[in-house]
Amino acid sequence: MFYSSRSILAFIIVALTSVPMVTEALADPVEPLALQKIMQDMGQNMQLITHGISQENWGLVEKTAPLIANHPQPPVFEKMKIFAYINTDMRVFKNFDDKTHEAATILGKTAASKDGHAVIADFATLQDTCLMCHERFRKPFIKYFYGIDE
Numbered sequence: 386m387f388y389s390s391r392s393i394l395a396f397i398i399v400a401l402t403s404v405p406m407v408t409e410a411l412a413d414p415v416e417p418l419a420l421q422k423i424m425q426d427m428g429q430n431m432q433l434i435t436h437g438i439s440q441e442n443w444g445l446v447e448k449t450a451p452l453i454a455n456h457p458q459p460p461v462f463e464k465m466k467i468f469a470y471i472n473t474d475m476r477v478f479k480n481f482d483d484k485t486h487e488a489a490t491i492l493g494k495t496a497a498s499k500d501g502h503a504v505i506a507d508f509a510t511l512q513d514t515c516l517m518c519h520e521r522f523r524k525p526f527i528k529y530f531y532g533i534d535e
């Protein structure tokens with residue numbers, strides 16, 4: 386016989402135990418926000434900048450910082466959902482976003498001057514703006530939009 390009864394049994398066990406996982410995934414298809422992808426790209430650009438700093442490749446820092454400063458925005462419909470959720474905290478959220486924009490713009494200019502120490506200081510300032518928004522909004526977003534209570 387091609388399949389032993391043992392392997393058939395193993396297959397049945399695997400199939401049965403997989404069913405609840407599959408149905409769970411089907412029942413709850415939470416699409417990540419476009420914002421999440423935008424954030425991931427910002428994270429990658431931050432890594433690129435760290436790489437640029439350690440290589441003293443100021444050109445790379447200068448080129449990458451504006452990608453953070455002028456990061457894409459979520460589509461209009463998603464923005465409306467986000468605004469509806471944040472509601473009265475909108476100014477706070479927007480203010481954090483502006484701070485990141487400003488800090489990244491400054492970092493790009495400093496990189497053009499090739500002053501490594503100033504670049505590192507400006508990079509730390511930029512990181513701080515990310516952290517400020519995350520401390521305030523990340524967990525509540527994840528809970529509200531994905532139902533995950535971390």
Ligand code: HEC
Pocket residue numbers: 417418420421424425427428431453478479481482485511512514515516518519522523526527530
């Ligand atoms: C105005 C608020 C705000 C600012 C400023 C901000 N973030 Fe975020 N970030 C968020 C929110 C909200 C989430 C959660 C989004 C989600 O999971 O859908 C997030 C999530 C992330 C994530 C995790 C993405 C994932 O895969 O779960 C990364 C990485 C990230 N941000 C990087 C950055 C970096 C780097 C900066 C600064 C250069 C930054 N963010 C600035 C609000 C902000």
